[in-house]
Amino acid sequence: MTENEISYKIIGAAIEVHKNLGVGLLEKAYETALVYELKQLGMDVKQQISLPLKYKEVTVENAYIIDLIIENKVIVEIKAVLELNPVFYSQVLTYLKLTDLKLGLLINFNSELIKYGIHRIVNKLINE
Template sequence: MELSENQISYKIIGVALEIHRTYGVGLLEKAYEDILAYELKELGLDVKAQLSLPLKHKDLVIENAYRLDLLVNEKVIIEVKAVSELHPIVDAQVLTYLKLTKLKLGIIINFHSKLLKDGIKRKVNKL
């Protein structure tokens, strides 16, 4: 059975909350990203990490034009952060990634939030 974006999102957020309960605030972004990828794979999800993608502009192809932190089941983009405050540019960045990939759902997870629920943002593109 193929999972919907919302079903995948539910699993991602559950795993992120568990990671945050276990480790709290203070690890490097890469540590959170690697643990999140590992745990999602353990749930049977397909996870690609640090996926570099090309950009086509007319006849020009720019290899490695942007990079997704995590792509889950070819449907959901995850942007992992470990910062004291999210800059609004991150929202715009994820929306751009969604438009370029023609995907519908992106999730920003800032593990340096005291309460992780305050550090999770869903971004949608025609979902």
């Protein structure tokens, strides 16, 4: 599956979760429900991935934690906030660069309409 095909399924699963749970819960509740929906679709889901950071000759263990990696191709960062801070977009882009992945989704489940809470972030440094 391509990144776009995977993201289409992720978005459908996020809509299903939002439809059933609504707004106002903690991120962990949405993450758990989204993982369930994605696994029901037969997708490979890695959750709460702690990764090291290599900086010159130094390795920082557990430098960052990615909420979800789907099919080893798409990063999903889950939020449940009143409004998305610009740093959240930068966070996803940094994760994409550090993992050499092309596509990330930033999903804010605390949106009245989930379609306004889903944002695609593309790592333009990856050659296709």
